[in-house]
Amino acid sequence: TLLSTQLSGDQVIVVSNREPYIHERTADGIIVKRPASGLVTAVEPVMRACSGTWIAHGSGTADREVVDGRDRVRVPPGHEEYWLRRVWLTAEEEKGYYYGFANEGLWPLCHVAHVRPVFRESDWEAYRAVNQRFADAVVAEATGDDPVVLVQDYHFALLPAMIREKLPEATILTFWHIPWPNPESFGICPWRRELLQGMLGSTILGFHTRFHCKNFTETVDRYLEARIEHEHSTIAYREKETLVESYPISIEWPAPEQVERWGSIAQCRERVTARLGLPEDMCLAVGVDRFDYTKGILERLNAVERLLEKRPHLIGRFVFVQVAAPTRNSLDEYRNFQEHVQRVTDRINLRFERDGWRPVHLLAHHHEPHAVMELFRAADICVVTSLHDGMNLVCKEFVAARDDLQGVLVLSRFAGAVRELPEALIVNPYHVEETADALYSAATMPPGEQRERMASLRSTVHEYNVFRWAGRMLADAGRGRLRNRIEARV
Numbered sequence: 001t002l003l004s005t006q007l008s009g010d011q012v013i014v015v016s017n018r019e020p021y022i023h024e025r026t027a028d029g030i031i032v033k034r035p036a037s038g039l040v041t042a043v044e045p046v047m048r049a050c051s052g053t054w055i056a057h058g059s060g061t062a063d064r065e066v067v068d069g070r071d072r073v074r075v076p077p078g079h080e081e082y083w084l085r086r087v088w089l090t091a092e093e094e095k096g097y098y099y100g101f102a103n104e105g106l107w108p109l110c111h112v113a114h115v116r117p118v119f120r121e122s123d124w125e126a127y128r129a130v131n132q133r134f135a136d137a138v139v140a141e142a143t144g145d146d147p148v149v150l151v152q153d154y155h156f157a158l159l160p161a162m163i164r165e166k167l168p169e170a171t172i173l174t175f176w177h178i179p180w181p182n183p184e185s186f187g188i189c190p191w192r193r194e195l196l197q198g199m200l201g202s203t204i205l206g207f208h209t210r211f212h213c214k215n216f217t218e219t220v221d222r223y224l225e226a227r228i229e230h231e232h233s234t235i236a237y238r239e240k241e242t243l244v245e246s247y248p249i250s251i252e253w254p255a256p257e258q259v260e261r262w263g264s265i266a267q268c269r270e271r272v273t274a275r276l277g278l279p280e281d282m283c284l285a286v287g288v289d290r291f292d293y294t295k296g297i298l299e300r301l302n303a304v305e306r307l308l309e310k311r312p313h314l315i316g317r318f319v320f321v322q323v324a325a326p327t328r329n330s331l332d333e334y335r336n337f338q339e340h341v342q343r344v345t346d347r348i349n350l351r352f353e354r355d356g357w358r359p360v361h362l363l364a365h366h367h368e369p370h371a372v373m374e375l376f377r378a379a380d381i382c383v384v385t386s387l388h389d390g391m392n393l394v395c396k397e398f399v400a401a402r403d404d405l406q407g408v409l410v411l412s413r414f415a416g417a418v419r420e421l422p423e424a425l426i427v428n429p430y431h432v433e434e435t436a437d438a439l440y441s442a443a444t445m446p447p448g449e450q451r452e453r454m455a456s457l458r459s460t461v462h463e464y465n466v467f468r469w470a471g472r473m474l475a476d477a478g479r480g481r482l483r484n485r486i487e488a489r490v
């Protein structure tokens with residue numbers, strides 16, 4: 001209701017690289033997969049609520065078959081609430097734009113996680129060309145001259161200015177889902193000015209935190225001739241004004257029927273222990289991430305090892321399950337990282353295993369959302385140790401899963417979510433000793449304290465859910481549109 005009031009009949013177009021539904025061909029026919037993506041988790045419920053069109057890169061082996069000659073398909077499968085239009089990229093385009101510039105350039109550039117960004121001229125060319133292809137798709141989908149376009153993430157820094165050129169009246173809301181670094185760090189990018197100019201085509205530019213807004217504004221101040229109004233959080237560049245604001249992203253709070261479908265906490269625990277062959281009375285810690293070097297998975301394993309060294313009575317009684325969804329596998333940096341994690345896991349298991357028990361279970365394959373929720377409900381501890389993260393929605397999903405008010409969240413101080421979730425046990429993942437001690441505190445926390453912390457975490461995530469994220473952004477956009485209409489009348 002909130003969203004429909006704010007949009008009041010306006011056309012909404014979302015653009016993201018990752019699509020919300022991936023159709024894969026298997027021996028049993030076509031199956032639909034939900035990607036492991038914080039962006040999709042957050043934007044999909046918003047799209048379901050406000051209908052419209054989602055434009056994304058078609059990435060499944062059977063996507064084309066499902067579209068079947070048409071440009072667009074109604075989704076979600078079986079419910080059909082909005083349009084999904086897929087942009088088909090050639091292998092060459094995907095290599096330069098997605099793997100190259102977006103994920104070997106911008107991803108490490110913005111996360112500053114000690115992986116050197118790589119900038120190739122050919123990747124930049126592909127990035128520019130693919131941004132233009134998505135701009136053309138937006139123009140083709142627009143039914144009037146002033147749609148509301150929601151541009152998602154670092155794959156599309158150039159898109160706002162490209163859309164603005166063809167649709168000057170459009171309201172363009174760009175949300176940057178990853179961190180924005182300081183001007184010195186960002187300044188090593190050879191195309192820093194072009195990226196900033198592209199983003200300043202937006203009407204509103206959103207980041208998760210004030211800190212990232214400040215970094216962005218300082219970066220613009222350093223590299224462009226722009227007028228910055230700190231009081232109003234606006235940047236005026238070439239006659240165009242952009243509001244730079246923080247909008248902490250979140251998740252959809254689960255409805256009671258949803259919670260029922262997950263099964264009781266006891267059932268979830270039983271299913272997980274049976275499936276993984278775990279001892280019954282163990283302390284179960286879980287981590288759920290894309291298999292990415294920014295997530296602090298190695299640091300987490302080191303902390304588990306240290307915990308077992310320091311607290312040997314936990315040997316045989318503490319289990320850590322890491323779900324790691326394969327991601328960006330054709331990049332060396334990812335493959336090397338994933339192999340490294342596997343080696344460390346094997347080493348720790350070899351060192352401590354006994355009588356059929358091993359401390360670390362690394363599940364390096366895709367898990368559908370219900371399987372992740374089952375694991376969260378079965379766990380005593382959820383560990384989120386990102387080295388740097390825009391927000392991180394895994395911690396919010398864990399909190400949403402625990403209607404029994406039990407379970408302890410261990411959370412990195414370098415995830416945007418830490419600002420909203422201070423009742424978690426906060427750690428510096430680079431500090432092994434501190435993280436190991438936090439795991440111990442979590443493992444021994446009395447139920448009363450768990451209840452108190454979890455109740456408070458839940459009330460925050462419940463209230464500041466994804467509809468508030470979208471609602472605040474769209475309310476700001478709505479005010480701007482109204483102002484423009486009033487000015488046009490004068």
Ligand code: F6P
Pocket residue numbers: 017018036037038039040153154177178290327328
């Ligand atoms: O939320 C951050 C993000 O990088 C999204 O942009 C992306 O969809 C998601 O993580 C997963 O990454 P990928 O789409 O490259 O698999």
